[in-house]
Amino acid sequence: MASVDQYRSWWPWLRRFEATELRAGERWRCEVRPPLPYSVRFVVLLEEVEAPHRIRSSVEGDMVGTADLSLVEQGAGSELRLRSALEPANTLLRSLGALARPLAQYGHDWVITTGARQFERAAL
Numbered sequence: 001m002a003s004v005d006q007y008r009s010w011w012p013w014l015r016r017f018e019a020t021e022l023r024a025g026e027r028w029r030c031e032v033r034p035p036l037p038y039s040v041r042f043v044v045l046l047e048e049v050e051a052p053h054r055i056r057s058s059v060e061g062d063m064v065g066t067a068d069l070s071l072v073e074q075g076a077g078s079e080l081r082l083r084s085a086l087e088p089a090n091t092l093l094r095s096l097g098a099l100a101r102p103l104a105q106y107g108h109d110w111v112i113t114t115g116a117r118q119f120e121r122a123a124l
Contacts, residue, residue, distance in 0.1 A: 001052050001071070004028075010122040011115055015039060024049045034107035040093065062090040080116065 002022045008014050016031035028044040042061030049055050055069040065086035072079050088094045093104070 001055075006122065010118050013111065013114070016041075022046070022049055022051055022055070032111055034111050036103065036107045038092065038107075040090075059086060060089075062088065062093055064089040080119070082112070082116075 004019045004022055007019070008017050013033050013035075014030065015033045016029065018030075019026060019028035024046055026046045028046070029041075030044060031039050031041045033039045040062045042059050042063050044067075045058045045060070047056050047058060053071050057067050057069075059065050059067060063086045065084060067082065067084040067086065070081045070083075072081060
């Protein structure tokens with residue numbers, strides 16, 4: 001999780017990623033491109049970092065809200081949990097969500113599901 005310099009190789013759909021380290025106070029600039037004809041640009045402000053167990057952040061840009069990532073021990077391994085409360089702030093994304101909700105939901109779910117699978121592969 002702390003290998004910030006590897007994120008773009010783990011997640012090729014992360015088209016832009018400007019970050020130096022996993023530390024409270026850091027501002028990560030991101031551009032995500034799901035398999036749909038749009039990109040989502042946002043900044044993640046790392047508010048609390050208790051590496052490797054918990055990260056609490058706020059998000060601003062095309063999406064706004066909060067996200068909490070935690071690593072929890074599970075038997076012989078661990079489970080990564082993501083809790084977020086995000087909503088589109090960009091007019092295009094709000095319109096897409098209103099007019100084509102299944103398509104917008106697909107894009108979101110694809111990024112989360114694919115990202116988790118790619119992270120797991122990189123972690124092992």
